[in-house]
Amino acid sequence: MKYRRFGRTGWQVSEIGYGMWGLAGWKGHDDKEVLLALDRSAELGCNFYDTAWGYGEGRSEKILGDLLKRNPSKTIHFATKIPPKNFKWPSKPHYPLEETFPYDHIIEYTERSLGNLDVDCIDLMQFHVWEDNWSGHDDWKRAVLKLKEDGKVRYFGISVNRWEPDNVLETLKTGLIDSVQVIYNIFDQAPEDRLFPLCRKLDIATIARVPFDEGTLTGTFTNETRFDPDDWRSTYFVEENLTSSVAHADALKPLVPEKMTMAEMALRFILSNPDVSTIIPGMRRMKNVNMNIGVSDSMGLDEELLAKLKDHRWDRVPTEWSQ
Numbered sequence: 499m500k501y502r503r504f505g506r507t508g509w510q511v512s513e514i515g516y517g518m519w520g521l522a523g524w525k526g527h528d529d530k531e532v533l534l535a536l537d538r539s540a541e542l543g544c545n546f547y548d549t550a551w552g553y554g555e556g557r558s559e560k561i562l563g564d565l566l567k568r569n570p571s572k573t574i575h576f577a578t579k580i581p582p583k584n585f586k587w588p589s590k591p592h593y594p595l596e597e598t599f600p601y602d603h604i605i606e607y608t609e610r611s612l613g614n615l616d617v618d619c620i621d622l623m624q625f626h627v628w629e630d631n632w633s634g635h636d637d638w639k640r641a642v643l644k645l646k647e648d649g650k651v652r653y654f655g656i657s658v659n660r661w662e663p664d665n666v667l668e669t670l671k672t673g674l675i676d677s678v679q680v681i682y683n684i685f686d687q688a689p690e691d692r693l694f695p696l697c698r699k700l701d702i703a704t705i706a707r708v709p710f711d712e713g714t715l716t717g718t719f720t721n722e723t724r725f726d727p728d729d730w731r732s733t734y735f736v737e738e739n740l741t742s743s744v745a746h747a748d749a750l751k752p753l754v755p756e757k758m759t760m761a762e763m764a765l766r767f768i769l770s771n772p773d774v775s776t777i778i779p780g781m782r783r784m785k786n787v788n789m790n791i792g793v794s795d796s797m798g799l800d801e802e803l804l805a806k807l808k809d810h811r812w813d814r815v816p817t818e819w820s821q
Contacts, residue, residue, distance in 0.1 A: 499512050499513070499543030499791060499794050500512075500513050500795070500796055501513065501545075502774075502776060503775070504546075504703040504775045504776070505677060505697070505701050505702050506676060506701040506702070506703075507622075507653055507677075509575050511545060511575055511776045512544045512545045512546050512776060512794070513769060513775075513776055514544060514765070514776070514790055514794045515546035515547065515548060515705070515776040516547045516778060517778035518547060518549040518780075519549075519550070519553050520781075521549075521553070521561055521782060531782070533561075535781055535782060535783055535784050535786070536561070537568065538784055538787045538788070539781065539787045539791060540572060540574070542788075542791045543791070543794075545572065545574050545575055546576075546776050546778070547562055547565070547576045547577070548576075548577045548578075548679070548707075549561075549562045549576070549577070550578055550581070550624075551578065551579065551581050551607055552579065552585075552587070556610065556614040559611055559615050560615075562615060563615040563616045566617070567616070575621050575622070576615070576621050577620075577621060577622035577623070577624060577655065577705075578611045578615065578620060578624070579623070579625065579626035579657055580603070580604055580607045580608065580624070580625055580626060581607060582599065583597060583598055583599065583603045584597045586627075587626070587627055587821060588627050588660060588820075589627035589628065589659060590629075591629055591631060593629065595632045595635045595638065596637075598629075599625060599637065599638050601637040601640055601641045604637075604638060604645070605645070608645055608651060609650075611623070612650060618649070618650075619650055619651065619652060620651045621652050622653045622654070622655050622676070623645070623651045623653075623655070624654070624655040624677070625638070625655075625656045625657065626657050627659055628656045628657070629665060630664075630666055630668050633669040633671075633672060639674060642654050642674050643674075653676040653677065654674060654677075655675060655677035655678060655703075655705070656669065656675055656677075656679070657679040658678060658679065658680045659816065660816060660821065661681065661688075661814050661815060662816065663680050663682075663689040663691075663693040664688075664692055664693060666678060666693070667692060667693065667696055670696055670697070671700070673700075676703060677705060677775070678693065678697060678703070678704055678705070679704075679707055679778075680693060680704065681706075681708040682709075682768060682771075683708060683710065683715060683764060684711075684715060684750065684763075684764055684767050685711050685714075685715070685746060686708070686814075687808065687811040688811075688813060689704075690771070694771075703776075704773060704775050705775060705777075706777045707777075707778050709765055709777050709778075709779050710761060710764055711743065711747075711764075712731060712735070713731070714746070714747045715750075715761065716760060716761045716764075717747055717750070717751060717754070717761070719744050721740065721741055721744055723740065723744075730821070733819060733821070734819060734820075734821055736819050738819075739819060746810070747760070749810065750807075750810060763799070765777060765779070765790060765793045766798055766799045767799060767804070769793065769798055770804055
């Protein structure tokens with residue numbers, strides 16, 4: 499496993515981290531295999547784990563807490579997220595801060611996460627949605643300073659809404675935010691325009707999420723792919739989105755190098771960007787852990803292929819199904 503500096507925190511984090519959404523609240527996974535996959539990831543050197551209260555209403559946090567207990571000798575950096583008070587994902591520009599992240603709500607859900615994780619201090623607490631027009635409000639700032647002062651949170655971050663990488667730029671300039679989690683992959687290259695350069699300037703860590711575009715960039719979806727009604731992807735991959743996603747993925751297939759899968763190419767594309775601190779693919783099975791972590795071998799994509807992949811940028815805007 500290779501490691502990268504996590505912004506001004508100074509942490510050295512595994513460039514392949516672990517996204518824990520799929521470990522709670524999703525159908526089609528085996529609890530026993532989940533635990534084996536988690537333990538395997540730690541064994542292979544993964545030391546950055548990302549969860550949220552919203553993943554199973556704290557269940558994923560408890561799973562992470564158990565992992566920490568099973569690995570007391572390892573340095574593991576962990577992150578979780580505060581849900582918006584109105585429990586609406588994503589946020590909208592007209593939502594007032596009072597309905598999403600008022601002071602008392604931030605404090606309350608930090609305490610809940612501390613209990614679920616069974617720790618005294620959270621390494622990285624993130625706001626699970628964000629609107630940049632909240633940057634000047636005092637409530638969230640007071641809460642951030644209070645929780646840091648009380649030793650309950652080391653650092654704070656923001657998870658940016660889907661396809662809105664610029665919806666945080668002014669907030670980063672407050673100096674109170676230490677990391678940004680953003681969708682970044684072969685299709686979603688917009689963070690390169692303004693977000694990554696600002697993070698580089700301010701020494702803010704960047705967490706790349708959704709590296710496979712919710713599965714599209716594995717190259718396994720077809721227009722006939724269907725998801726269980728209880729799987730959130732059944733509402734995300736509506737016909738409009740599925741058809742266009744499959745078409746964009748199919749256009750990439752001729753570019754996949756010999757002896758490489760599209761999923762591996764997708765991860766190596768992200769790792770080829772030094773502005774990325776870590777990637778957090780979801781890994782519910784042992785085979786996913788072995789494959790994803792195996793990509794961390796310092797072998798990025800060559801410049802010719804990277805140039806071709808740049809042409810597959812797909813700029814999208816939020817819709818009623820983009821969640």
